[in-house]
Amino acid sequence: MIAITAALAAGSLTLTACGSRDDDGKSSSGDKTTVVIGVDAPLTGDLSALGLGIKNSADLAAKTANKKEYVKGVEFKIEALDDQAQPSVGQQNAQKFISDKEVLGVVGPLNSSVSQQMQKPFSDAGLTQVSPANTGTELTQGDGWKTGNSVRPFKTFFRTATTDEIQGAFAAEYLFSKAGKKKVYLIDDQKTYGAGLAASFKANFTKLGGQIVGTDHVNPDDRDFNAVVAKIKKTGADALYYGGEYPAAAPLSQQLKDSGQNIPLMGGDGIYSGEFPKLNKKAEGDLATSVGKPVEDLPSAKEFIANYKTAGYKDAYEAYGGLTYDATWSVIEAVKLAVEGNDGKVPADGRKAVLDAMAKVKFDGVTGTISFDEFGDTTNHMMTAYKVTGGAWKPEYSAAPNVS
Template sequence: MRHRSLLILTAALTTGALTLTACGSRDDSNSNSGDGGGNQTVVIGLDAPLTGDLSALGLGIKNSADLAVKTANKNKTVPGVTFEIQALDDQAQPSSGQQNATKFVANKKVLGTVGPLNSSVGESMQKVLADAKLVQVSPANTSPSLTQGQDWNGGTKARPFASYFRTSTTDAVQGPFAAQYLFNDAKKKNVYVIDDKKTYGAGLAATFKAEFEKLGGKVAGTAHIDPETKDFSSVATRVKSSGADVVYYGGEYPAAGPLSKQIKKAGAKIPLVGGDGIYSGEYIKLSGKEGVGDLATSVGAPIETLPSAKEFVANYEKGGYKEPFEAYGGYSYDATWAIIEAVKAVVEANDGKLPSDARAKVAEAVGSVDFDGVTGKVSFDEFGDTTNKQLTVYEYKDGDWAAVKSGELTS
């Protein structure tokens, strides 16, 4: 893939502090127009796993984007424009994500897309959306290659698609952050590394392993699993025999929960540690009592502790959403708001109307957004990555995830 330079919007970008207000009740349809009353309709495409094993995270993403759209419509954030959400289910499958990207492109009212959850799905969507100059802002993709190219770890960083952005930090930061915590704070020196061979899981495990070894830790063994089987008895036995004092897993909660349970039942009473893919209430259910003491890293600071997120949390509850906003709710709200702010800048630069080349203009404008969001300062660097690099370590105890340490990766 060739490098595409980031275009800079010549018009001044008008932003400001993000203001949240109470929202109306939830609309379960795919199009949620709220009560904006504008005479121009802008659709924001939403791609996430809305059914299947990862639907808990996907529905949190969808609901939070819906809340952002309803807030913008209620406040008339962009005068003369009403926003709608077109939500499509990718079932965490790259092929479905690519098909959904094609559907978004075909809908001429779609001027931006939010999602997906999975890095492999995001990878399948990038070119389709980029060819149509349709901006994509993911609240959850963490694979570094999506913004910095396949050789990002080999000394050559090249942005593949100028239309792709994300509000979550990458595994180039998350994996090493976990390694530093385990080695320096938890005093773990001997790790067994397992991944699910997917884009997200394998990449996360690789960055963790490299940093752990750099710090002086030992790798007792490595393994790849098929997350669809749910029978991990053989690898659990190998973990027990290895003498490892911790397991690091690159993957998501549907496999991580049963894996943790089976490792403990095999006799290895050691914690399983993973990334944001296991940071969900569903992991608590799947790992059961055996999972107590397990750890997860996730992007950002605990949202409940952020002053900037208080109104979001309150308004999400008032909105009547059936599902929790989960790990990526605040990042999904901010991803959606970045598109809303970009549309605002483009409309203001064109005498209050959408230009004929609105898609390209909005994609350019997203790169220049700078506002105070739910998760803190929202802006993007030259690769389309968030400038917010904060991460948090959580521990499963007392039936829930509890924050243990927040901070940024130290070099």
Template sequence: MRHRSLFTISTTAVAVGALTLSACGSRDDSGGDSGGGDKTVVIGLDAPLSGDLSALGAGIKNSADLAVKVANKNNEVDGVKFKLESLDDQGQAGTGQQNATKLVGNQEVYGVVGPLNSHVGESMQKVLGNANLVQVSPANTAPQLTQGAKWQSGDKVRGFESYFRTCATDDVQGPFAAQYLYNEKKFKKAYIIDDKKTYGAGLAGTFTTEFKKLGGKVVGTDHVNPDDRDFSAVATKVAKSGADFVYIGSEYPTAAPLSAQIKKAGATFPTVGGDALYSAEYIKLHKKKSEGDMATSVGAPLETLDTAKEFMKNYKAQGYKLPYEAYGGYSYDSTWAIIQAIKAVAEEGDGLPDDVDEAREKIAKAVQSVKFSGVTGEVAFDKFGDTTNKQLSVYEVKGGDHKAVKTGTFGES
């Protein structure tokens, strides 16, 4: 086998070039037959596979499953067959923490993909970090997960060397939306609502700071309970506020009915939110009142990327029942990052170390230096474990679908 340093991993074009997979075969979590004599390596996955956010969770799971299938099909790591173990956190922090403990206890698990929700990610970090079990999230966007609680003051401290993510964070997503609305849509007055959760409150906060900095005015603020579905009192206040738009820091199960009720109360202005509103489920729940609403999301639209063509083709060929949604490409790349780190460790030592703790620690360190051309573009991580790909997009609901209206990075003119 080839030998190389763990700290100079370069697998350019590996992910995209490896995306050749027959549509035949089973679609269970095994990723294919393990084969005689091959070592089974389990990649754990945590996401909301049931409940209100299950559409996003399914996209994450299916895309990770596809990465595992491709790795096995192409014998990506000599002597290793990968298996995906998917656990349902239902969008609950406590359940995510329990799942993290379960994955740590499985001696065949060498890496974890997920979760979707930032507050769930926070609950898992310490459990996985104490075991040196690498975690790569395709969807956690709260800055504090990698940069610490004081990140806003510039005092950035990475709390867990084993935690990474392939998606851009809210410290750029919120301001990116603010710049678009203020500079390009010429919206000057905002009503801000959040659900007090890690993701929603954090995103609304970064949006508000930038919007005010640009000269925008916040005409009102409110907090809602994400479990509520009757928002009539808040909706009336927003509709009468004189705002140019309402910004909702929450997820689509809350934001869709809230926005619909705001419009029912008489508002003629759009709802704007973050990546958790960029889903066909938002439009479906909102019914006919979502036209003109906007959402930012991480990265460029996959259909515009040459690197994503094989992924989209193979995802369709596998016959998954639900679409890959906003985080599918990022889930594939998260899984592939773990696979490439495992490959580097195996090649460095002529196979993975027999000691599980040693193997996990080496794999977690190896992820830091992973670099490859992925579905979503160039995949690499900075000193905090954050993606170096800072692209973002704004989508507007037009004709019953989300259409990209701007793609760029925060700070671009």
């Protein structure tokens, strides 16, 4: 880890009233304190479709708060950094956010492996982090969660996405009981997210009586999967479960079908992207799970969807749009609580005040009621299974699995 100076750890957070700023950082009229919400996501590269959806949805939340003057005397500004889905870059970005005294909260990242390199610096600096997409259970409950000994490792980390423990259980239940698949070949991409999700799926699928007929690991940068596809064919699997993301999942699925195996590939929220069926000419019938109910079906999301369209973003809000808006709004709510508890002004120790307020945050968000438990996990455990039908993801089934 890069060392954090005492000054940064303390935050150097005295914020004086200053003019609000436009997109060029220039002061405009008004006597408002600028509060920056950092956003970390892959804005370039293979996963940029998801990352840009995160950036835009956070931007919309900040603009909405400013338009409503939701926190009197405060102008919110988004500062987005590209982590390229690389843990080392994410760690560098964390230091940039920490060194900017106006940053009182950070939304992101997309990848659990990136988050692992950001959590300790943020914790040392007392800077609140809310991820709309990280599902790695250990991020909030430590490695002991697998043996029932969950301990929160970093008090600054929160998320609006649920855990892979819950997602894996839901996927196994759906594939075994709803889709009727009993023999599954299991592959993961060896990254934190993919490996964790595959492990959770395996544990729950076998508990239900399902059979894992083979396992394998692939490189997330690979695009030629003919060797592993040949292995799958020999096992008689009636489904393939993939722990990983859509850039590799799409060609894996297509090569599976090209080999004559008419079985579905199923994955988690990492493959639930509009890019998956675009990259895969034989995606029909493939399955994915994602956090929450479909945003398009939620009455609570109508305003978000309409405002996103009106804002004219050229990129779709994608799988994490609603969760990102809620993650950003949770920081805004915490700032509001901190300001209201300090005679209408941003406290001198703004980061501590925001962090302290996060435990009290509760509001009706885009994806439902938003609040956090003692681990910083969302209290909303709703999941949805999707199937590619007619070249696009369509919701099949929603439930909140009971994970003991």
